[in-house]
Amino acid sequence: MSKLRAGLIGLGMMGRHHARVLSSLDDVELVAVADPGGDRFGVAGGRPVLNDVHQLIDAEIDYCMVAVPTQFHLEVGTALAEAGVHALIEKPLAESVATAEKLAAEFTNRGLVGGVGHIERYNPALQAARARIEQGELGDVYQVATRRQGPFPGRIADVGVVFDLATHDIDLTAWVTQQDYVSITAQTAHKSGREHEDLVAATGLLSGGTVTNHLVNWLSPLKERSTVITGEKGTFIADTLTADLTWYANGEVQTTWDDISRFRGVSEGDVIRYAIAKPEPLRVEHEQFRNLLQGNEDADVVTLEQGLQTVRVAEQCLRSARGETPVPLA
Structure with a gap:
């Protein structure tokens, strides 16, 4: 089985930890990261540091970890869904019910896998x-x-x-x-x-x-x-x-x-x-999302509907x- 091509957008306090885990996750290749502010924590590990989600999509990723501030979840998530890219989105799913409903629908209506990073x-x-x-x-x-x-x-x-x-x-x-x-x-x-x-x-x-x-x-x-x-x-x-x-x-x-x-x-x-x-816990979260993308329906992932609730x-x-x-x- 070929490795899943992963991307990461958002290289802040949480993003750096996601980069560390994704870099060492079995059956996953972290191909690129993105943040308009650059790689201030030095976590890219020689991978391309891109400016936005569109450049990340152009890197032909299978799924993306979204670790941008909550107010940008809808914008980034919608772009990924429109491109057919699965996404694990940091909690909370969005800053309001109306926005969360829109974001969940973007993935659900396209049959894409979406998850929410409720790490606890x-x-x-x-x-x-x-x-x-x-x-x-x-x-x-x-x-x-x-x-x-x-x-x-x-x-x-x-x-x-x-x-x-x-x-x-x-x-x-x-x-x-x-x-x-x-x-x-x-x-x-x-x-x-x-x-x-x-x-x-x-x-x-x-x-x-x-x-x-x-x-x-x-x-x-x-x-x-x-x-x-x-x-x-x-x-x-x-x-x-x-x-x-x-x-x-x-x-x-x-x-x-x-x-x-x-x-x-x-x-x-x-x-x-x-x-x-x-x-x-963060590693287990990523392993479960990877398992779901690989077809394991028993994977324990926080669904978009649960994140919306x-x-x-x-x-x-x-x-x-x-x-x-x-x-x-x-």
């Missing part, structure tokens, strides 16, 4: 949590609570914290529980003087009755990435910074020593931090924060 799905801790939930180890899922906070990244200028960060939590929550969002409400704040919000607190309801809440900000010196999944048999805590998954089981042994009971509670059970393999939920967060009437999500 490929974090080993969340992969293990989803598998264990699917096997019934948690029982009914009652609640998913996420915390995602840290200092402001200077590279982000075109969207706020909802579209840049909260979309991670929206997608991973729907994916790990295998439920859709039914509704979501949110409050936002603008504390850093930027046009876009830098803090959001959101509460949602999923189709299986699971309640979710997401606390996300760009205002903390502490970098935190935590997903707490509580169900009838206990709680999973996934730390996606370290890719650790810890299980807190409900207790089955009664604590008869009153002092310990008052201190620790009466339902404390086993606590296990699982030993799991920890491949790099995440944009719907994110947009509803912002509508809710403005006091607008909620719209149905599912």
